[in-house]
Amino acid sequence: MPDPTAASAPTRLPRRGLERLDLLLLCVEALDLNGGEAMVWMSEQMGFTGLFPNRVELWKRRCHNPLRRTTRRGGLDPAETDALIRILCALADRLYPMLRALLASAEPEAIRQQRWALFQERLDELVQERMNARREGVQRLLDPERGAAQRRQLIQALALGAGTGGFERLRASLGDPAV
Numbered sequence: 598m599p600d601p602t603a604a605s606a607p608t609r610l611p612r613r614g615l616e617r618l619d620l621l622l623l624c625v626e627a628l629d630l631n632g633g634e635a636m637v638w639m640s641e642q643m644g645f646t647g648l649f650p651n652r653v654e655l656w657k658r659r660c661h662n663p664l665r666r667t668t669r670r671g672g673l674d675p676a677e678t679d680a681l682i683r684i685l686c687a688l689a690d691r692l693y694p695m696l697r698a699l700l701a702s703a704e705p706e707a708i709r710q711q712r713w714a715l716f717q718e719r720l721d722e723l724v725q726e727r728m729n730a731r732r733e734g735v736q737r738l739l740d741p742e743r744g745a746a747q748r749r750q751l752i753q754a755l756a757l758g759a760g761t762g763g764f765e766r767l768r769a770s771l772g773d774p775a776v
Contacts, residue, residue: 609672611772614772615661615663615672616664616734617751618685619661619664620738620751621754621767622636622685623723624751625688625689625755626723627723628695628696629691633652639684639687642687643680643687645683649677658677663732664728664729664735665727666727666728666729682758682764682767682771686758686767689756689758689759689763693759696752698712699752700753716748717748720738720748724738724739754767
């Protein structure tokens with residue numbers, strides 16, 4: 598009988614997990630105009646230069662998302678996946694005040710709508726620039742009504758990835774096929 602206390606080896610993310618991971622990284626870029634540079638800087642600060650020595654290698658790992666215009670076959674190595682999730686969690690920590698402001702319900706509706714409209718505009722630009730518009734998932738995300746729930750889920754996932762235990766929560770959520 599296997600020991601439940603023994604640490605198990607990390608597993609590969611399923612296709613949906615890779616899609617969501619890249620979309621979460623895209624959300625970071627939508628929230629922070631220097632998000633791409635912040636990812637490279639955070640990778641260096643966290644000691645992942647062996648996995649992502651430069652921005653091109655980081656970009657290549659993100660291209661495993663099947664929704665992208667240019668996609669790479671196969672999956673990511675679990676160490677690369679974990680490194681990307683750790684970078685994402687560190688960036689979510691940094692962006693947490695902005696995430697909280699998007700999710701806050703105590704502010705006037707007009708202010709909330711304005712914040713969401715700015716986020717949606719920037720995210721739509723990035724999605725149109727980088728994703729394959731013929732894919733149903735991309736079309737749904739770009740649709741103002743159908744994509745609203747998905748955009749909210751992405752922001753909530755980023756918020757849950759911030760703070761202590763964020764890596765474990767986000768890793769579990771990305772590995773869950775039901776999400």
